[in-house]
Amino acid sequence: MIRVLLVDDHPVVRSGYQRLLEHDGGIAVVAEAGDAPGGYQAYVEHRPDVTITDLALPGSGGLELVRRIVARDRQARVLVFSMYDAPQLVRRLLEAGACGYVTKNANPDSLVAAVHAAHAGRRYLSEDLPARLLDDDVTGEARLIATLNGREFEIFRLLAEGRSAIDCATLLNVSTKTVANNQTRIKEKLGVKTLAELVHLAQRNQVPLAASAPEDRRFSNS
Numbered sequence: 001m002i003r004v005l006l007v008d009d010h011p012v013v014r015s016g017y018q019r020l021l022e023h024d025g026g027i028a029v030v031a032e033a034g035d036a037p038g039g040y041q042a043y044v045e046h047r048p049d050v051t052i053t054d055l056a057l058p059g060s061g062g063l064e065l066v067r068r069i070v071a072r073d074r075q076a077r078v079l080v081f082s083m084y085d086a087p088q089l090v091r092r093l094l095e096a097g098a099c100g101y102v103t104k105n106a107n108p109d110s111l112v113a114a115v116h117a118a119h120a121g122r123r124y125l126s127e128d129l130p131a132r133l134l135d136d137d138v139t140g141e142a143r144l145i146a147t148l149n150g151r152e153f154e155i156f157r158l159l160a161e162g163r164s165a166i167d168c169a170t171l172l173n174v175s176t177k178t179v180a181n182n183q184t185r186i187k188e189k190l191g192v193k194t195l196a197e198l199v200h201l202a203q204r205n206q207v208p209l210a211a212s213a214p215e216d217r218r219f220s221n222s
Contacts, residue, residue, distance in 0.1 A: 005048035007039035036065040055082035070097030077118040086208035095146035100124035160202035
């Protein structure tokens with residue numbers, strides 16, 4: 001029996017996932033949580049075989065939950081089940097240690113298949129995502145982008161969609177100095193010197209616009 005932890009902030013959604021998974025007959029949901037801190041605590045307490053988490057969670061967010069679980073246990077098998085399907089976002093989760101990504105637009109059976117694949121030590125993407133995202137030979141730029149922390153990535157996306165430093169500060173409720181300091185670190189990490197180069201890099205790597213991407217600004221310090 002594959003023991004699963006479900007992390008999603010909607011109890012009705014978790015109940016639906018549980019019915020879907022346990023209908024398989026070889027999967028049992030042993031714990032649930034409604035936010036990232038609760039998900040991490042549930043992982044520590046129950047040590048599930050596979051953890052399934054949404055990306056947009058209250059608190060520190062799904063990406064940080066993946067990082068924390070994998071940092072504690074390098075053998076952890078964490079699947080992301082999310083409405084977001086931007087390739088760069090999927091790469092970012094895989095780089096953080098997720099072993100698979102299933103979109104909520106995929107066939108429901110994909111989630112069951114993903115659990116079995118993760119338990120068997122295989123990586124998995126739902127059929128509506130490009131298989132090339134699982135390639136270890138991702139572009140160097142994608143690897144550089146993956147080094148950005150949560151706050152840096154949020155500012156990167158805002159800048160890429162044409163926001164000014166003042167706009168970034170207002171939207172993120174931080175000081176313009178914080179934005180400026182992060183912008184300097186972002187350019188250094190990505191190896192670009194100008195804002196135009198930064199924008200072009202974002203476009204080449206299909207980085208999702210901040211206005212349409214999940215609220216991951218909550219899981220990182222400035």
